[in-house]
Amino acid sequence: MGRPYNFSAGPATMPEAVLQQAAAEMLDWHGSGMSVMEMSHRGAAFGEILERAEHDLRTLLAIPPHFRVLFSQGGALAHNAIVPLNLVGRRPARVMDFVVTGAWSQKSAQEAGRYGQTHVAASTADCGFTTLPDPASWRLSADASYVHLCSNETIHGVEFHTLPDLAALGSDAPLVIDFSSHVLSRPVDWTRVGLAFGGAQKNVGPAGLTLVVVREDLLGHALPICPSVFDYRTLAQAHSMANTPPTYAIYIAGLVFQWALAQREGELSGVAALQARNIVKAQRLYDAIDRSSLYVNEVDPACRSRMNVPFFLRGDDGQPLRDPAHPRNVAFLRGAQERGLLQLKGHKSVGGMRASLYNAMPMAGVEALVDYLRDFERQA
Numbered sequence: 001m002g003r004p005y006n007f008s009a010g011p012a013t014m015p016e017a018v019l020q021q022a023a024a025e026m027l028d029w030h031g032s033g034m035s036v037m038e039m040s041h042r043g044a045a046f047g048e049i050l051e052r053a054e055h056d057l058r059t060l061l062a063i064p065p066h067f068r069v070l071f072s073q074g075g076a077l078a079h080n081a082i083v084p085l086n087l088v089g090r091r092p093a094r095v096m097d098f099v100v101t102g103a104w105s106q107k108s109a110q111e112a113g114r115y116g117q118t119h120v121a122a123s124t125a126d127c128g129f130t131t132l133p134d135p136a137s138w139r140l141s142a143d144a145s146y147v148h149l150c151s152n153e154t155i156h157g158v159e160f161h162t163l164p165d166l167a168a169l170g171s172d173a174p175l176v177i178d179f180s181s182h183v184l185s186r187p188v189d190w191t192r193v194g195l196a197f198g199g200a201q202k203n204v205g206p207a208g209l210t211l212v213v214v215r216e217d218l219l220g221h222a223l224p225i226c227p228s229v230f231d232y233r234t235l236a237q238a239h240s241m242a243n244t245p246p247t248y249a250i251y252i253a254g255l256v257f258q259w260a261l262a263q264r265e266g267e268l269s270g271v272a273a274l275q276a277r278n279i280v281k282a283q284r285l286y287d288a289i290d291r292s293s294l295y296v297n298e299v300d301p302a303c304r305s306r307m308n309v310p311f312f313l314r315g316d317d318g319q320p321l322r323d324p325a326h327p328r329n330v331a332f333l334r335g336a337q338e339r340g341l342l343q344l345k346g347h348k349s350v351g352g353m354r355a356s357l358y359n360a361m362p363m364a365g366v367e368a369l370v371d372y373l374r375d376f377e378r379q380a
């Protein structure tokens, strides 16, 4: 009787080995006689944990030296405000460009509007966020302080498989990405990014902890109303200790980083190994959906997310059953639960189903889901 497979979009499944290690070290971290939770954030032991976590994250994502790594708090939604508070003042016009490709980038644009002028450079709202806009069609402002996009839309299941080259599109603004729901699932092209931020609760660790990776030259432009502990320059100068950092969450994230570094797939290791595995996992599920006549995923195959797979069951008329209360949807979720396949209900704004396949979801979990899809279809 193993653990059930948890397909939640977040907080999400964790590597079991990390949970085991945290349990073993709960009362006594490395002979210190203390739990990490009880340690001073200024002490040598926690200093070691923080330093190693940053070092390992830099290794995993090949973060160049001219980027700073910040362990912040508040979740990605707090940083929807904190990013503009830090960056919009870079240029007098206080304009921010947004590429709106789903619920999360839409939320980011709304929040940023409180701190400057937002401009929607492109949007896929008209097609229900089922594809990505061609960068050649983006209407970028001449004087934007930055350009924002969400590189993986957790709710709508669309993912940027390559990041745009803003310079080639005639913009000299830095690119800001919300990479909450696919960080560590694939490498990041830092030549195209000025700032990346993400909540931890998908691929990294406990909710609340928020990663920010920012190019050094973007620091130092915070508006006077920016809370001091969220001024990225202050946070960078204080090595993420402008105030007490979320120490236990950083410790758990550090264990996840060690786990990620140890992953192997043939010749590959670390994020490259995880990426290879994620490609296979996602392909397996999308193939099963595409080949069936009961299930449907409506996202353009070129921009389907490897992490979040929204799908619908069809009704007898062949139409997608969006209403979660439809008896076929209810039966599907009940049967899944009985097999230990948890949290498959879609986001309330989209309906239907969603399976999140983060790094910690093993191939066996995907196989169990695919088996269930087949069995349910047979008896439907």
Ligand SMILES: *Cc1c(COP(=O)(O)O)cnc(C)c1O
Pocket (backbone or CB within 6 Å): 010, 074, 075, 076, 077, 078, 104, 150, 152, 153, 154, 178, 179, 180, 181, 199, 200, 202, 207, 208
């Ligand atoms: C989960 C998620 C968020 C929200 O994070 P909070 O920690 O709840 O603030 C924001 N953006 C994306 C892309 C997400 O997946």
